[in-house]
Amino acid sequence: MSNVPANLKYAASHEWMLLNADGSVTVGITDHAQEALGDLVFVELPEVGAHYAAEKEIAVVESVKAAADVYAPISGTVIEVNQAAADAPESVNQDAYAAWLFKMTPDNVADLDKMLDAAAYQAVADAA
Amino acid sequence: MLKKTVLNAAHRATNARMVDFGGWDMPVNYGSQIEEHNAVRNNCGMFDVSHMCPVDVVGADCRKFLSRLVANDVAKLQVSGKALYAAMLNNAGGVIDDLIIYFLTETRFRIVVNAGTAEKDLAWMQAKVAEWQLDVSITQRRDGDNNLGIIAVQGPNARAKVWEVLPQSKAATEGLKAFFAAEVDQYFIASTGYTGEDGYEIMLPAGEAEALWNALKEAGVAPCGLGARDTLRLEAGMNLYGQDMDETVSPLDAGLAWTVAMKDERDFVGKAALTANGQKQQFLGLILLDKGVLRGHQQVITKQGNGEITAGSFSPTLQQSIALARLPLGVALGDEVEVDIRGKLLKAKVVKPVFARNGKSVI
Numbered sequence: 001m002s003n004v005p006a007n008l009k010y011a012a013s014h015e016w017m018l019l020n021a022d023g024s025v026t027v028g029i030t031d032h033a034q035e036a037l038g039d040l041v042f043v044e045l046p047e048v049g050a051h052y053a054a055e056k057e058i059a060v061v062e063s064v065k066a067a068a069d070v071y072a073p074i075s076g077t078v079i080e081v082n083q084a085a086a087d088a089p090e091s092v093n094q095d096a097y098a099a100w101l102f103k104m105t106p107d108n109v110a111d112l113d114k115m116l117d118a119a120a121y122q123a124v125a126d127a128a
Numbered sequence: 129m130l131k132k133t134v135l136n137a138a139h140r141a142t143n144a145r146m147v148d149f150g151g152w153d154m155p156v157n158y159g160s161q162i163e164e165h166n167a168v169r170n171n172c173g174m175f176d177v178s179h180m181c182p183v184d185v186v187g188a189d190c191r192k193f194l195s196r197l198v199a200n201d202v203a204k205l206q207v208s209g210k211a212l213y214a215a216m217l218n219n220a221g222g223v224i225d226d227l228i229i230y231f232l233t234e235t236r237f238r239i240v241v242n243a244g245t246a247e248k249d250l251a252w253m254q255a256k257v258a259e260w261q262l263d264v265s266i267t268q269r270r271d272g273d274n275n276l277g278i279i280a281v282q283g284p285n286a287r288a289k290v291w292e293v294l295p296q297s298k299a300a301t302e303g304l305k306a307f308f309a310a311e312v313d314q315y316f317i318a319s320t321g322y323t324g325e326d327g328y329e330i331m332l333p334a335g336e337a338e339a340l341w342n343a344l345k346e347a348g349v350a351p352c353g354l355g356a357r358d359t360l361r362l363e364a365g366m367n368l369y370g371q372d373m374d375e376t377v378s379p380l381d382a383g384l385a386w387t388v389a390m391k392d393e394r395d396f397v398g399k400a401a402l403t404a405n406g407q408k409q410q411f412l413g414l415i416l417l418d419k420g421v422l423r424g425h426q427q428v429i430t431k432q433g434n435g436e437i438t439a440g441s442f443s444p445t446l447q448q449s450i451a452l453a454r455l456p457l458g459v460a461l462g463d464e465v466e467v468d469i470r471g472k473l474l475k476a477k478v479v480k481p482v483f484a485r486n487g488k489s490v491i
Contacts, residue, residue, distance in 0.1 A: 027247070029328050037163040038145075038355065041442035042421045062421040064442050065355055068440075 001041035002032035002125055005097060009112055010121035011073035013055070016097065019112055028100040029056060029061060029070060029092065032125040037063040045081040046102055052076065054111070059101055061092065072113040076104035134277045142351055150244035151352055153181040155400040157353040158438060160486040165444045168323050169487045172283035173352035174344050181246035182276050183239040183253070187369060189262035189402035190237050197256055197397050201389035205231035211307040211320055212424055215379045215387055216249065219400025221405060222375040223382065226367060228320055228330050230309045238309075238316070240278075242369045246270065256397070261465035265316075268333075274318075275339025279330050281349060284487060288329030290317070293343045301328065302313060303483040304373050323355060323362025324485040359441050362450065365413065365482035371424055372411070372452055380404060381454055382438075382480055383411030411433065411460065413481035414451040414467070415491065418474040422451035424469060429466040429473065432456040437467065445484040452481050 004010070010019040014033035018026040034040065042062040052058045052072035058068035080103040085091055092100040106112065116124065130153035139146065139480035144155035157164060161208050167173040174419065185193065194202040200214035225245040226329040231237045241249045249322045250268055257264045269276045281290050291298040300310040301317050306326075306414070316331040332340060345351060358368070365383075367373055373382035380388065380402060386403065414437065416422050422440030432457040440451030451467075459478055482490055 028267070039160055044420070062442070064165075064359055064444070067421060067423060068421065119354055 002030070002035055003097070004030070004032070004118045004122045004125065006118045008097070009072065009115040009117065010124075011115060012121075012124050013071045013073070015070060015073045017073055017112060017115060018100075018104070019109070023109060024103045024105050025074065025076065026100045027073060028072075028101050029096055030121070030125070031096045033068070034093050034096045035038065035128070037061060037068055038065045038070040039063055040092050043086045043089045043101065044094065045083070045086050048078050048080045048081060049120070050078050052078070052104075061089070071099060072104070073104050074104075075108070075117060078102050078104050131179070133176055134337045135176040135178060136343055138338050139176065139351070140456050142345075144351070147354075149179070152243060155351070155353040156355045158351050159421070161353065161355035162444045163433075164350060164352035165359050167357065168283045168352060168360055169333060169348035169445055170284070170305060171404065172281065172285040172289050172348070173349070173350040173356065174341070174353050175280040175282070175357050176278075176341070177280050177329070178270070178277040178334070178337065179243035180270070180278055180408040181241050181243065181249075182278070183241060183250065184267045184269055185237040185239060186235060186304065187262070187264040188235060188265070189264050190235060192258060193260065193264045194237060195362075195394060196230040196260065197253065198229070199388040199398060200403075201277055201394060202229060202231070203394075207230065208232060209304070209308045209310055211309060212388055212489050213307075216252070216322070216385055217379065217396070217402075218375055219397060219401065221398040223373045223377060223379055224252055224370050224375060224443060225386075226373070226384070230318065232311070233339070234455050245369060248472060261304070275334045277334045279332075279337060279344070280321055280327065281330065281344060282321045282323040282325045282327035284326060286325070289344060289349050290328050290330070290348050292347050293340065304434030307469070320434070322364075323359075323360035323365055324366070325487070349473045354482075357389045359444060362439055362441055362452065362486035363443050363445055365452065365480075368439060374380055377415055378405060378408070380407040380413065383452070395445070407457070410457055411481060412453060412461070413453050413479040414440070414453050414476040414484060415446070415479055415483075416449035416451075416467065416474060417434060420449060420469050420474050420475070422449045422469075427468040428449075428453050428455060428470065428476070430456060430459050430463065431433070432458040446489050
């Protein structure tokens with residue numbers, strides 16, 4: 001079964017979020033998402049400095065099987081992208097929580113409180 | 129309710145990720161699609177293709193029937209066991225299905241048709257037998273009594289692995305050139321496949337399929353899902369019905385002109401339409417030069433006009449994205465074209481629609 005760390009927040013669209021000490025949020029796709037997609041072969045990252053509203057398409061991950069959009073889980077501005085994940089998409093399959101995709105500064109950090117906790121996301125993943 | 133092949137329990141026991149494939153509950157992979165793909169290119173893998181439908185054609189008029197039914201010419205089948213790839217066309221020249229015909233005797237041929245098209249294919253064949261008033265009986269062998277399972281064992285070591293598990297089949301099959309079949313006891317063993325590798329497709333009584341599957345697995349043959357089957361056939365430049373052609377597409381526009389025998393007097397369903405319409409597009413390969421992944425239905429922009437990708441993915445053998453596409457006449461091999469991927473125009477190169485065979489890139 002897929003791994004859902006308790007220290008993270010989740011979106012029902014299968015992104016995970018980690019609130020950093022500096023108030024930024026690191027975002028990636030969940031273990032469940034990488035497993036459903038299969039072997040990833042391409043990752044398209046957003047541009048640093050761009051602003052995205054919550055639930056807007058922000059990145060793309062493609063496996064041999066299919067392309068999937070990654071959505072901005074909360075509104076915010078991209079401050080950093082993980083080029084290593086784009087250079088080695090298989091790293092997302094190997095550890096979806098280590099191979100983050102981007103960091104953003106949230107418009108409102110309180111938005112994070114509205115996201116799913118591990119138990120709620122596990123229920124979403126189990127139903128998928 | 130999804131249909132299940134006789135190997136369904138075996139797939140689930142091997143932790144297959146199952147998907148709805150045209151109404152069938154089929155394994156898409158057993159973990160890593162790329163590892164399965166590479167197993168077939170470098171060693172040996174096996175696929176459950178029991179969802180495909182064997183059809184036995186029996187009777188005095190078999191040859192006459194098949195000669196009118198399909199666009200390829202069964203006159204090419206003169207040696208018992210020889211197989212022929214052919215397209216069955218409608219009156220408008222569109223492809224009802226692509227299939228393989230095995231010649232056994234003058235009164236017995238076997239056809240294997242695609243899973244999703246089997247019902248309409250059988251209805252079409254039955255209707256043609258009646259219309260042409262021929263002495264031919266058509267019997268499907270996928271469902272019900274006397275049904276068959278099909279296991280495709282593919283890869284450079286496929287023959288050796290099959291002989292290890294079915295030693296009694298070696299004498300009858302070791303001399304088989306590509307595209308032949310031999311019947312050994314209850315096994316129908318054909319040197320056909322859908323991967324661009326050597327190997328066998330084995331039809332056998334459905335009740336025995338699981339034992340053979342498990343024995344092959346025990347012998348080190350990797351179970352492979354439909355995901356790897358798709359990337360293997362794509363690299364090999366083999367058409368997939370429903371993606372690369374269908375009832376609205378002429379075989380001449382789908383890269384299947386080599387399977388259409390137009391030159392002699394023989395008449396077949398769809399011939400008049402093909403003659404009247406000619407070729408309108410060409411079926412070619414694309415290699416993406418930029419980063420990204422080519423997919424079906426993406427638009428291709430060329431100097432001669434727009435075309436469309438019919439199937440695309442990432443090629444594990446080439447380590448870049450490849451596709452099959454229908455492009456305007458006049459586009460030449462080596463041309464640089466653009467592909468619209470989510471609104472961005474990325475560069476691709478036009479190549480022959482064959483990317484890998486026998487373990488290696490042919491680009």
